[in-house]
Amino acid sequence: MNKAVDQAIAAGSCERLRIRNGSFSGNTAGLAPGNVQANLVILPKPLAHDFLRFAQANPKPCPVLAVSEPGDPRMPALGEDLDLRSDLPRYRVWRHGELVEEPLDLFHVWRDDLVSFALGCSFSFEQALIEDGIELRHITRGSNVPMYRTNIQCAPAGPFAGPLVVSMRPLHPRDAIRAIQITSRFPSVHGAPMHVSMPEAIGIKDLARPDYGDAVPVASDELPVFWACGVTPQAVIAQVRPDFCITHAPGSMLITDLRNTRMASL
Structure with a gap:
């Protein structure tokens, strides 16, 4: 060992x-x-x-x-x-x-x-992002990552069906590109983001009101970057x-x- x-x-x-x-x-x-x-x-x-x-x-x-x-x-x-x-x-x-x-x-x-x-869990790839010099707002603030239910439906199986939940990290465009490259290497912990910018396109009305976790500020020169999230089963269970x-x-x-x-x- x-x-x-x-x-x-x-x-x-x-x-x-x-x-x-x-x-x-x-x-x-x-x-x-x-x-x-x-x-x-x-x-x-x-x-x-x-x-x-x-x-x-x-x-x-x-x-x-x-x-x-x-x-x-x-x-x-x-x-x-x-x-x-x-x-x-x-x-x-x-x-x-x-x-x-x-x-x-x-x-x-x-x-x-x-x-x-x-x-x-996406917490697993966060260390790779930090080591590359990318700031993760929720860690900087000592809070939980914000998570949101979307209008994207999961593929059903038996009784299990429901909405996809995503986690969000605000990033500068240059960091967003690098984050996509880095997290693509980690498919077993959610992999690359599934959506970037325009939260309303996936049914998120207000970034300041997450369904789970804590809200973090998104600066005017940052993009909200969304990853598929392991809280998805909890949204499915509720349904x-x-x-x-x-x-x-x-x-x-x-x-x-x-x-x-x-x-x-x-």
């Missing part, structure tokens, strides 16, 4: 331990720089196959990194000491499509029939209304032991 891998495992384990023991409960953007972060969707086993088909039909917003065995809170492929019930800063519990609580752990709602899906479901809270991701460089295609 090389030094970079050892450092990634140590960084991921350290941040998960902080979260697990209650020392950290905020947004995970910028934590464990260089480590892959993941969105989380947890469903009863009868819905798991259809959700997997939905994710496969919509790889931009729902790139699958790992799937658990039923009832197993571990994902060994993503981390050695990892517990899905406690290692995210905040979760969302849904019943019949309604958000009913945002707990700090899942021990009180965990069931033996639950199948967990870890989906790629499909399954009896029971768990997701991460927006911005509160699973920090893995994997290096971002493993997600790069070039």
Whole structure:
């Protein structure tokens, strides 16, 4: 095992331990720089196959990194000491499509029939953008990235259907071009932007009022750049209304032991 891998495992384990023991409960953007972060969707086993088909039909917003065995809170492929019930800063519990609580752990709602899906997250490619000198406004401000429901519909699978959610980062045109080049190398964590400028063209009426996350200012000489987002399943869940479901809270991701460089295609 090389030094970079050892450092990634140590960084991921350290941040998960902080979260697990209650020392950290905020947004995970910028934590464990260089480590892959993941969105989380947890469903009863009868819905798991259809959700997997939905994710496969919509790889931009729902790139699958790992799937658990039923009832197993571990994902060994993503981390050695990892517990899905406690290692995210905040979760969302849904019943019949309604958000009913945002707990700090899942021990009180965990069931033996639950199948967990870890989906790629754009926080994973942000380190590559920062290393290239591109400012990311939400990280500079210490806030969550803004996310918006769009008028673009996902490809349906079984009962799962609904709108695409996007995250937005304001960039100068020269940085937007470079960001497209950089993020194109990371297809398993959303890849290149799916839209640039003109938010109204994808159904976004007001950038100052995100559906998830926190608004950030967009300067007059900047473009809003939109990436497909792993919060998409939450918009779908609200529409499909399954009896029971768990997701991460927006911005509160699973920090893995994997290096971002493993997600790069070039």
